[in-house]
Amino acid sequence: MGLYAPDHVTPLEDVHTWENPGDLDPEPRLRELRDACRTKHEGFVWVGLFEPTAAETAMVRDVFGIPHLQMEDITNVDQRPKFEIDDHGHGLALLKVLDYVEDTSDVTTGQVSVYLGDGFALTVRYGRAVDLAPIRARLDESADLRGSGPIGVLYAVLDRTVDGYLAVANEVSMDVETLEASIFAANPSVDSTNAIYRLKRENVEIRRAVQPLVPWALDAISERADWVPETMRPYFRDVGDHLLRAHDSTEASDTLLMTMLMASTSLQDLQQNRDMRKISAWVAIAAVPTMIAGIYGMNFDSMPELHWAFGYPMILLIMGGTCTLMYRAFRRSGWL
Numbered sequence: 001m002g003l004y005a006p007d008h009v010t011p012l013e014d015v016h017t018w019e020n021p022g023d024l025d026p027e028p029r030l031r032e033l034r035d036a037c038r039t040k041h042e043g044f045v046w047v048g049l050f051e052p053t054a055a056e057t058a059m060v061r062d063v064f065g066i067p068h069l070q071m072e073d074i075t076n077v078d079q080r081p082k083f084e085i086d087d088h089g090h091g092l093a094l095l096k097v098l099d100y101v102e103d104t105s106d107v108t109t110g111q112v113s114v115y116l117g118d119g120f121a122l123t124v125r126y127g128r129a130v131d132l133a134p135i136r137a138r139l140d141e142s143a144d145l146r147g148s149g150p151i152g153v154l155y156a157v158l159d160r161t162v163d164g165y166l167a168v169a170n171e172v173s174m175d176v177e178t179l180e181a182s183i184f185a186a187n188p189s190v191d192s193t194n195a196i197y198r199l200k201r202e203n204v205e206i207r208r209a210v211q212p213l214v215p216w217a218l219d220a221i222s223e224r225a226d227w228v229p230e231t232m233r234p235y236f237r238d239v240g241d242h243l244l245r246a247h248d249s250t251e252a253s254d255t256l257l258m259t260m261l262m263a264s265t266s267l268q269d270l271q272q273n274r275d276m277r278k279i280s281a282w283v284a285i286a287a288v289p290t291m292i293a294g295i296y297g298m299n300f301d302s303m304p305e306l307h308w309a310f311g312y313p314m315i316l317l318i319m320g321g322t323c324t325l326m327y328r329a330f331r332r333s334g335w336l
Helices: 027-040 052-066 067-075 134-140 143-147 148-186 190-221 229-296 313-334
Strands: 003-004 018-021 045-050 082-084 091-101 105-119 120-126
Touching: 027 082, 045 052, 045 134, 052 091, 052 120, 067 105, 067 313, 082 190, 082 313, 091 148, 091 190, 105 148, 105 190, 120 148, 120 190, 120 313, 134 143, 143 148, 148 190, 148 229, 229 313
Parallel strands: 045 120
Antiparallel strands: 003 018, 003 045, 082 091, 091 105, 105 120
């Protein structure tokens, strides 16, 4: 557990960051910082939790008076991304954090929740979540973000998370372009179809993280979010623009992957038709000598060619000539 009390006008304490070593009870310190912020109306408390236990979440919920249902959403890793922030700037923003694994081209998903309250911000992270150390350093360096209170924390977390969306979406787009070139540069195979499906599944992970946030992004761009301070609106508008760019890139990749899947399936069907035509052509060619040999294998004495000296060479010549003519005919028609 980490506690952060950045200064607003005047510092609340000399040491802004406190890491709980695990053998100390953080509740008294939390209540002390909460009361100091509410009494002086200066600064705010930022509590950061990483994969907290039930006891930790219950303690934070009781200290800061977080609603039970919203605390359940915060601790639910299967929760859908959402913004539930009222006109006073209080509420929950739940985000999925994406990471691209270069070696396997997989997209892994974590979760970070930001709850904004009166004089405090709570962040709860699960999985491969966003690193809060650079965000904390950014708050230390920016008076505008510190002056915005807990909303500054939300912006910093949101900005870093959405930048991750863009980075992952760009990596997937590059994988799509590479796969597209390989599909249309050679004969398609089952492996290429499997690669398209797997990449489409990775793109779905991005869509699940980005798409629920699009309505909020539209509000941020049009500055319809009343809870955002005037000084912070350009910041949130920039984040909204980046989020829409990530959404557009994801939708474009999804459309292209669907087109590639259909094209790959059609190319495979075409290749199978070609193979079937080749097989049928060779079967037809082989049927001629088989039929002739079957007729002369019946061994009737009344067949005149049986007692003719040139009967055997003549039959072989007819077989070879007919097969040659059929082979040339199939080649001209494209079957062979």
